[in-house]
Amino acid sequence: MARIEIEGGYPLTGTVAVSGAKNAVLPILMASLLTAEPCRLVGVPHLKDVTTTMELLGQMGVEISLGEGFDVGLQAAHLSTHTAPYDLVKTMRASILVLGPLLARAGEARVSLPGGCAIGARPVNLHLKGLSQMGAEITVEGGYIHAKASRLTGARVVMDGITVTGTENILMAATLAEGETVIENAAQEPEVVDLAECLIAMGAEISGHGSTRIVVKGKETLAGYDHTVIPDRIEAGTFLVGAAMTGGHIKVTNVRPDTLDAVIEKLREAGAHVVEGEDFIELDMAGKRPRAVNLATAPYPGFPTDMQAQFTALNAIAEGTAVVRETVFENRFMHILELQRLGADMQIEGNTVIIQGKSKLDAAPMMATDLRASACLVLAGLVAEGKTLIDRVYHIDRGYENIEEKLGQLGARIRRLPVS
Numbered sequence: 001m002a003r004i005e006i007e008g009g010y011p012l013t014g015t016v017a018v019s020g021a022k023n024a025v026l027p028i029l030m031a032s033l034l035t036a037e038p039c040r041l042v043g044v045p046h047l048k049d050v051t052t053t054m055e056l057l058g059q060m061g062v063e064i065s066l067g068e069g070f071d072v073g074l075q076a077a078h079l080s081t082h083t084a085p086y087d088l089v090k091t092m093r094a095s096i097l098v099l100g101p102l103l104a105r106a107g108e109a110r111v112s113l114p115g116g117c118a119i120g121a122r123p124v125n126l127h128l129k130g131l132s133q134m135g136a137e138i139t140v141e142g143g144y145i146h147a148k149a150s151r152l153t154g155a156r157v158v159m160d161g162i163t164v165t166g167t168e169n170i171l172m173a174a175t176l177a178e179g180e181t182v183i184e185n186a187a188q189e190p191e192v193v194d195l196a197e198c199l200i201a202m203g204a205e206i207s208g209h210g211s212t213r214i215v216v217k218g219k220e221t222l223a224g225y226d227h228t229v230i231p232d233r234i235e236a237g238t239f240l241v242g243a244a245m246t247g248g249h250i251k252v253t254n255v256r257p258d259t260l261d262a263v264i265e266k267l268r269e270a271g272a273h274v275v276e277g278e279d280f281i282e283l284d285m286a287g288k289r290p291r292a293v294n295l296a297t298a299p300y301p302g303f304p305t306d307m308q309a310q311f312t313a314l315n316a317i318a319e320g321t322a323v324v325r326e327t328v329f330e331n332r333f334m335h336i337l338e339l340q341r342l343g344a345d346m347q348i349e350g351n352t353v354i355i356q357g358k359s360k361l362d363a364a365p366m367m368a369t370d371l372r373a374s375a376c377l378v379l380a381g382l383v384a385e386g387k388t389l390i391d392r393v394y395h396i397d398r399g400y401e402n403i404e405e406k407l408g409q410l411g412a413r414i415r416r417l418p419v420s
């Protein structure tokens with residue numbers, strides 16, 4: 001298994017471009033199932049989760065062609081199966097996103113239950129409840145969700161909790177349902193909005209996306225799409241935190257600063273000078289050590305859970321004490337135990353971690369446990385004294401495109417070691 005080696009102590013400086021947003025790309029690729037017509041998605045990052053999604057769609061009969069750079073062509077003229085098998089679903093929970101579009105288009109879907117996960121239980125009960133309110137007959141047997149509906153019917157779906165992929169599944173299903181669907185307590189994440197914009201380009205009638213109430217008027221059929229995906233706000237945020245931790249000065253391009261409000265606010269609180277342009281963010285830490293920042297994760301527009309691990313790394317070397325509360329997932333603190341191995345002073349109390357900032361961390365071997373935890377360990381490696389080795393970096397390849405190249409371009413001493 002590949003490992004990453006980082007020699008700490010070099011501030012991040014320079015310019016880096018952000019890739020397309022993983023969590024927008026995945027549902028939009030799945031949306032190709034809603035139409036027999038050709039679709040084209042531009043700005044698709046080279047990520048493991050993208051490859052897994054294409055493999056899943058390919059197995060279902062979707063014809064996929066890779067363009068010159070970062071564009072992907074898809075056509076689901078005929079579907080050969082309505083099953084998403086365990087061997088693919090287990091490697092990527094977002095596979096659950098086939099459920100809504102497949103059921104709406106084919107009248108039937110068999111999707112393996114995703115199972116447990118390193119960051120929490122992550123059930124899919126709200127996806128299933130919403131689809132059954134729209135008339136789907138759903139059974140769970142032998143580890144598979146089996147959903148059937150000759151045609152879904154519009155319904156008022158009140159989500160008991162805010163769920164991103166749950167909202168996306170119901171939204172996609174509703175575009176081909178008969179009548180009107182209202183999703184109450186919908187997720188407002190920019191990735192949900194991007195999916196809705198793409199569906200609108202396919203001919204869907206959607207309003208209210210970006211608010212907690214989305215209204216969809218179902219259509220008999222949808223057309224194909226030609227869509228450019230939004231930039232990845234979490235990748236952008238990760239680089240910015242890296243610069244703040246190392247006392248650096250960077251410009252992140254191809255970003256949507258308006259999708260990073262909560263993150264930028266915390267970076268300013270940490271002492272960074274941040275300038276927001278139309279499609280760039282410049283952060284200057286002027287060689288200073290960051291100040292500790294308290295935060296609590298929440299659904300958008302709150303502070304993103306996908307940035308929590310990176311900010312715990314920042315707090316590990318910040319001046320002062322920070323309290324970080326995770327409210328979205330119940331077990332998203334695996335990285336804390338790894339950071340402690342570098343000498344970080346952190347105490348977990350329930351869903352809260354109390355961090356006493358240290359003036360330095362010492363390099364040690366660490367192990368990545370999930371995607372964002374891996375990013376946090378890489379950031380810690382940038383400041384730790386000595387050479388940090390991070391194992392199981394396949395987690396990071398699920399969501400960060402060429403991370404070592406991009407960080408290397410910013411002056412980090414980072415390299416991937418060959419499989420030993």
Ligand code: EPU
Pocket residue numbers: 023026093094120121122123124125126127128161162163164165166191305306328329330371372399
């Ligand atoms: N939940 C339920 N029942 C459901 C669905 C969710 O109880 O049916 C709970 C979850 O257990 C969790 C909370 O609701 O406690 C929120 O989970 P959500 O469904 O919003 O998460 P998700 O849709 O599975 C997406 C992102 C995650 C991101 C979360 C929260 C994708 C593909 N994944 O997951 O991204 O952390 O929203 O913003 O969009 C990542 O990129 O590293 C990642 C984990």
